[in-house]
Amino acid sequence: MNKWVKSSLFVAILSLAVLLVTACGEKEELQKVKVGEVTRSIFYAPQYVAITQGFFEEEGLDIELSTVAGGDKTMTALLSDGIDIALVGSETSIYVTAQGANDPIKNFAQLTQTDGTFLVSREKIEDFSWDMLKGTTFLGQRKGGMPQMAGEFVLKKHGIDPHADLELIQNIDFANISTAFASGTGDFVQLFEPTASVFEAEGKGHIVASFGTESGHLPYTVFMAKDSFMNDNPETIEKFTRALKKAQDFVYESSAEEVAKAIQPFFEETEVELIATVVERYREQESYAKDPILDEEEWNNLQDIMEEAGELPKRMDYNELVDTTFAEKVLK
Incomplete structure (x- = not known):
C-alpha cells in the first residue's frame, strides 16, 4: 500500500470518526x-x-x-x-x-x-334514558376528581340529584372501580376506555351514554x-x-x-x-x-x-x- 493510499484511508477513517462523534454529540444534546x-x-x-x-x-x-x-x-x-x-x-x-x-x-x-368517561350499564338497554338511573346504584369516580364532577354535572343536567335519587358510591380507588363493578357492585358505572369497551366485548357491561358528549368542552x-x-x-x-x-x-x-x-x-x-x-x-x-x-x-x-x-x-x-x-x- 503506497503512502497516498494510506493517507487517503487515514483521512477517510478520521472523517468517519468525526461524523460518528458529531452524531453522538447531537444525540447527547437532546x-x-x-x-x-x-x-x-x-x-x-x-x-x-x-x-x-x-x-x-x-x-x-x-x-x-x-x-x-x-x-x-x-x-x-x-x-x-x-x-x-x-x-x-x-x-x-x-x-x-x-x-x-x-x-x-x-x-x-x-x-x-x-370528559373521557362513559356510562356503562350492567344490563343491555335498547332505548336508554337518563331517568333510568333513578333508584339504582351508581358506581362513580373519586370525589373531587374531574370525572366525578363531570358525572354529577351531567346527572343534574338530566334532572337527577346524585345524592338523593340514586345510591352513589364514590369511595373506591380509581384503579379498583372496574374490578368492583365486574364483581357485582352497582347497576351502572362510570368508566374510562378501554375498560368500557372491554367490558362490552366480554358481556360484563354495555355502553349506554358518553359523559364527554353530555358535559361539553x-x-x-x-x-x-x-x-x-x-x-x-x-x-x-x-x-x-x-x-x-x-x-x-x-x-x-x-x-x-x-x-x-x-x-x-x-x-x-x-x-x-x-x-x-x-x-x-x-x-x-x-x-x-x-x-x-x-x-x-x-x-x-x-x-x-x-x-x-x-x-x-x-x-x-x-x-x-x-x-x-x-x-x-x-x-x-
Whole structure:
C-alpha cells in the first residue's frame, strides 16, 4: 500500500470518526424533560404519538415519561421538582393555587377537551334514558376528581340529584372501580376506555351514554408546569408544545388503525383492533383537543362544573393560571 493510499484511508477513517462523534454529540444534546402523567390511558393518545413518532426528538427533547397515579400525587411530584411537566386535570392547578402555592402553576397546552368517561350499564338497554338511573346504584369516580364532577354535572343536567335519587358510591380507588363493578357492585358505572369497551366485548357491561358528549368542552387534561420552570425554559416549553401540535394533527389526519399502531408500545397487552375502536370513539366526540390552546370559555365551563359539585375553592382568573403564549406561537 503506497503512502497516498494510506493517507487517503487515514483521512477517510478520521472523517468517519468525526461524523460518528458529531452524531453522538447531537444525540447527547437532546434536552431531557421529565413528564408525569396522572394515569396511563388511550385518552392521552397524542402524547404517546409525539413520543413514538419522534416529534419530541425533532424538537431536540428527550421525554422521560412516568405514570404518577392520582392528581394529588402528580401535583406533589411537580411542586417538589420530581417532574418538570405534569399531565393532569386542570382543576388541580386551581386546588394548588387556592392553597397558596409560592411558585404558581400554569396550564400551557391542552391535550383533551371533554370528559373521557362513559356510562356503562350492567344490563343491555335498547332505548336508554337518563331517568333510568333513578333508584339504582351508581358506581362513580373519586370525589373531587374531574370525572366525578363531570358525572354529577351531567346527572343534574338530566334532572337527577346524585345524592338523593340514586345510591352513589364514590369511595373506591380509581384503579379498583372496574374490578368492583365486574364483581357485582352497582347497576351502572362510570368508566374510562378501554375498560368500557372491554367490558362490552366480554358481556360484563354495555355502553349506554358518553359523559364527554353530555358535559361539553372543558380543559379536561392539560400539560402544566411551575411558573419558574417556564420562565427559565421558554424554548423548551415552546418546543414541547410544537411537538404536541404535530401529534394532534397526526391523530386526526391518520386512520384510527395507524394511531393505534403508533401508541401500542404503551399498551402492549391491548389488541390493536381494540385500541383503534377506542381512538375512533374519542375522535368522533372530539375528546382529543385539535390544538394546544385552552380557551377562556372552556376554563369557565370547568369552574361552573366544579362549583356545581361544591368543589370550587374560589373562582380563579383565566389569565392567572393559563398561559397560551406558546400554543399561539406554535399555531402561527
